[in-house]
Amino acid sequence: MIRFCALCGSATTERVPEDDNRLRAVCNACGHINYVNPKIVAGCLPVWEDGRILLARRAIEPRYGRWTLPAGFMEVNESVAEGAAREALEEANARVEITDLYTVYSIPHISQVYMMFRAKLLDANVSPGSESLEVKLVTEDEIPWDDLAFAMVRLTLQHFIADRKAGTFVTRFGDIRPPER
């Protein structure tokens, strides 16, 4: 929500600028257009050498207490893969090697794009970061399907298990619409 201009602090008005076709927050004083853009959430699916998958239990809202793959908002001046590796380190003290872009999900109603990579967990010495209650390495049979935090986690894990069985990993993209989230 933008009510004031980032450059000069004056009030903005929602209007369609010249040569545009959308409402933008345009500054009443300096004319600066304050754009709002979708956000990227970068994450990964870290796999240990015995095939187990790293999950983290969230210590923050939304979905406090639910299980997730390490992921978080991408920062400026980093690549998506760097962001994904950074989140694994921050949330699970996990050192990973990013190998492939694996799933990309747009969630239009909240203007987020999830970009999840496959990753190699470089050592099994993982522990919860400040945003996690606990972390664990799980076999396929141990995945807490009814207790996952987000649709993108379920979909990414489902694809991974099917692809691993088939012996070929395929990058996928899609949309997540309400009420899935």
Added chain:
Amino acid sequence: MIRFCALCGSATTERVPEDDNRLRAVCNACGHINYVNPKIVAGCLPVWEDGRILLARRAIEPRYGRWTLPAGFMEVNESVAEGAAREALEEANARVEITDLYTVYSIPHISQVYMMFRAKLLDANVSPGSESLEVKLVTEDEIPWDDLAFAMVRLTLQHFIADRKAGTFVTRFGDIRPPER
């Protein structure tokens, strides 16, 4: 660049908020954290039924007069694929069917992520939109390699030509660092 708070219009200060490890523009009055996030550029490589590829010549800076694949900033409340199709329509009056996510390039020094899809051009009735000087369908031999607008255009076209020859299209990701751009 953020100097004033989007919510209340007061001046912000660059400081590291509690429970964070990065400088953010924090409001001196209301405490709101004004985040800056990387931007997504969504685009596509539209192919007509005879195999020719749709290119557009830019009528805007940067790279005025150079050739590009249709692409532009993703908007809120759309999917990446919807954004890619919208840009093809806006820049080249091209109706496309998005088929696969094809290349993803991070450009950390300008905090942009390009997401390019393969697309089927649904009819050959294309024409320049307001941001294009001209549009054309080109064979591989007609691609103006020395006159392309961006590294991501060159890389995406190179991958496409190699993959089409090999008969298999593989989604790729990578980074573009200076001085490539």
